[in-house]
Amino acid sequence: MSILIENLSTLQNVIYIISSMLFITGIKMLGKEDTAVRGNFLSALAMFIAVSITLVNVVNPLIIIIGISVGAILGSVIALKVKMTSIPEMVALFNGFGGLATFFIAWSEYSTTPENYFQYILIMLTTFIGGVTFTGSIVAYGKLSERLTIKKTSLITKLFTTIFYVSLFYLIYSAFFTDIFEPNFDFYLILIILTLLGGIGFVLPIGGGDMPVVISLLNSFSGIAAAFAGLMLLNNVLIVAGSLVGASGLILTIIMAKAMNRSIGNILFVGYAASSSGSKSEETGEVKPINVSDAFLILENASSVLIVPGYGMAVAQAQHVVRELGELLEANGTEVKYGIHPVAGRMPGHMNVLLAEANVPYDVLVEPDDVNPTMDSVDVTVVIGANDVVNPSATEEPGSPIYGMPIIEVHNSRTVFVLKRSMSSGFAGVQNPLFFKENTRMLFGDAKESIGGLVSEFKE
Amino acid sequence: METYILLGFVLVLSIYLGLELISKVPSTLHTPLMSGANAISGIALVGALMLAVGDQFGQLQEVLAFLAVTFASINVFGGYLVTNRMLKMFKKK
Numbered sequence: 001m002s003i004l005i006e007n008l009s010t011l012q013n014v015i016y017i018i019s020s021m022l023f024i025t026g027i028k029m030l031g032k033e034d035t036a037v038r039g040n041f042l043s044a045l046a047m048f049i050a051v052s053i054t055l056v057n058v059v060n061p062l063i064i065i066i067g068i069s070v071g072a073i074l075g076s077v078i079a080l081k082v083k084m085t086s087i088p089e090m091v092a093l094f095n096g097f098g099g100l101a102t103f104f105i106a107w108s109e110y111s112t113t114p115e116n117y118f119q120y121i122l123i124m125l126t127t128f129i130g131g132v133t134f135t136g137s138i139v140a141y142g143k144l145s146e147r148l149t150i151k152k153t154s155l156i157t158k159l160f161t162t163i164f165y166v167s168l169f170y171l172i173y174s175a176f177f178t179d180i181f182e183p184n185f186d187f188y189l190i191l192i193i194l195t196l197l198g199g200i201g202f203v204l205p206i207g208g209g210d211m212p213v214v215i216s217l218l219n220s221f222s223g224i225a226a227a228f229a230g231l232m233l234l235n236n237v238l239i240v241a242g243s244l245v246g247a248s249g250l251i252l253t254i255i256m257a258k259a260m261n262r263s264i265g266n267i268l269f270v271g272y273a274a275s276s277s278g279s280k281s282e283e284t285g286e287v288k289p290i291n292v293s294d295a296f297l298i299l300e301n302a303s304s305v306l307i308v309p310g311y312g313m314a315v316a317q318a319q320h321v322v323r324e325l326g327e328l329l330e331a332n333g334t335e336v337k338y339g340i341h342p343v344a345g346r347m348p349g350h351m352n353v354l355l356a357e358a359n360v361p362y363d364v365l366v367e368p369d370d371v372n373p374t375m376d377s378v379d380v381t382v383v384i385g386a387n388d389v390v391n392p393s394a395t396e397e398p399g400s401p402i403y404g405m406p407i408i409e410v411h412n413s414r415t416v417f418v419l420k421r422s423m424s425s426g427f428a429g430v431q432n433p434l435f436f437k438e439n440t441r442m443l444f445g446d447a448k449e450s451i452g453g454l455v456s457e458f459k460e
Numbered sequence: 461m462e463t464y465i466l467l468g469f470v471l472v473l474s475i476y477l478g479l480e481l482i483s484k485v486p487s488t489l490h491t492p493l494m495s496g497a498n499a500i501s502g503i504a505l506v507g508a509l510m511l512a513v514g515d516q517f518g519q520l521q522e523v524l525a526f527l528a529v530t531f532a533s534i535n536v537f538g539g540y541l542v543t544n545r546m547l548k549m550f551k552k553k
Binding site: 023024026027028030031032033036037039040041043044047050051054055058059060063064066067068070071072074075076078079080082084087090091094095097098100101102104105107108109111112116118215216219222223225226227229230231233234235236237238239240241242243244245246247248249250251252255340342347348349350352353356357359361362363364365367 | 475479486488490497499504508510525527528543551553
């Protein structure tokens with residue numbers, strides 16, 4: 001019998017090595033356009049074989065099979081039914097569930113008596129990261145789906161933020177400054193409660209425009225939690241796969257923070273309001289509105305057009321009419337490109353997904369660095385529901401809170417159309433001098449209707 | 461103790477490997493990468509299954525293992541399917 005167990009355990013470890021190799025190849029391929037679909041498949045295959053070989057020696061298969069079935073049905077239904085515009089909140093939700101699973105694993109390990117001090121520390125850390133990932137992601141889900149609207153300055157936010165710091169302190173104290181080798185449930189339950197409440201406080205003060213950073217960071221946390229669970233359970237494949245996720249989440253977090261020219265610490269713990277101590281110049285000047293038929297005449301004669309979408313396009317669900325306008329312009333002999341800022345929207349790559357859904361090919365999507373140097377040769381830029389990412393204060397006004405942030409410099413193009421509901425300022429709360437520029441025309445109203453109007457003008 | 465050092469070594473190397481592999485991801489793939497990575501973090505499912513292997517298996521562990529398996533499965537199935545759905549939409553001109 002013992003030989004059999006030994007052989008099984010060896011076989012499992014060999015399979016785990018193969019699985020790890022597939023995960024590594026899979027995530028590498030996921031980072032390139034041509035191979036991404038196959039990469040995702042390889043990583044799913046890696047998951048399948050790792051799970052299958054672990055299932056072999058499960059003691060009570062019934063509850064496990066029920067659990068997997070329930071999860072499979074729920075997960076598949078959500079994944080196949082969800083609208084593409086709801087992707088950000090759904091990724092947050094799935095992420096939270098992954099965190100919750102590691103949280104339960106750590107809890108279960110605690111209740112079976114930690115064998116040594118290292119394991120004890122790992123259980124505490126995994127509990128904390130898993131728990132914060134869970135409740136943090138749920139709050140992110142609430143914010144992204146706009147079910148949860150709480151002001152940063154409200155008392156509730158401050159209370160939860162304080163609990164987050166307390167939970168962090170409690171974790172450090174309980175993990176490193178006590179010598180509890182015997183599991184003590186009173187002690188552990190306090191950590192559980194603090195951790196879950198603390199996770200709420202971690203995400204609650206972070207505003208809408210900073211969501212791309214938070215969601216990437218939570219993504220990274222869920223991987224780190226799985227990797228720590230791997231250390232705790234002495235399982236290699238958990239460590240490798242978890243670390244890869246932790247690294248990819250970290251890379252996205254850094255890309256997002258760089259695109260805002262802010263440090264991760266500033267985004268998480270300070271926010272825009274506190275950093276905007278610089279002089280705020282009251283921009284005055286005349287706003288020049290334009291109507292749909294005049295805008296059409298200008299577009300009809302343009303030889304190059306750059307469309308710059310932002311979160312407003314997602315809100316107005318305007319991606320399909322935008323694609324239609326782009327196609328009509330191209331049929332008219334105009335060169336059409338889409339300028340995508342890395343932090344436009346509520347998650348990394350948000351605009352890319354929406355435009356892909358509307359059948360816009362990804363090779364006409366350009367990044368700020370590609371398009372800024374030749375901006376003065378662009379006839380018309382059409383800004384659809386974007387604000388901070390095209391704010392010229394970032395390059396012109398050293399006192400501005402967003403000074404230094406890389407932007408799409410639409411103000412250097414010949415004519416700028418800004419599609420906007422009203423004159424309210426963007427997420428950063430900074431007035432946008434773009435609206436008062438000589439070459440800017442404001443096209444007020446719902447983006448979907450305005451573009452729809454342009455489309456019907458073209459069709460006539 | 462030695463095992464932890466060895467596994468810690470695997471952890472650090474894997475993170476470095478991940479950082480190297482994904483450092484130049486095009487922005488088109490930011491969302492699919494995030495959601496695909498999210499599905500991979502469902503590897504916690506393997507951890508959850510390991511809970512159901514031990515010999516000390518009380519009622520609390522049974523409940524916790526069941527919950528961990530269920531939530532990790534949602535993460536795995538949902539994550540892979542939605543990533544695949546999203547990637548299928550990306551087309552070249």
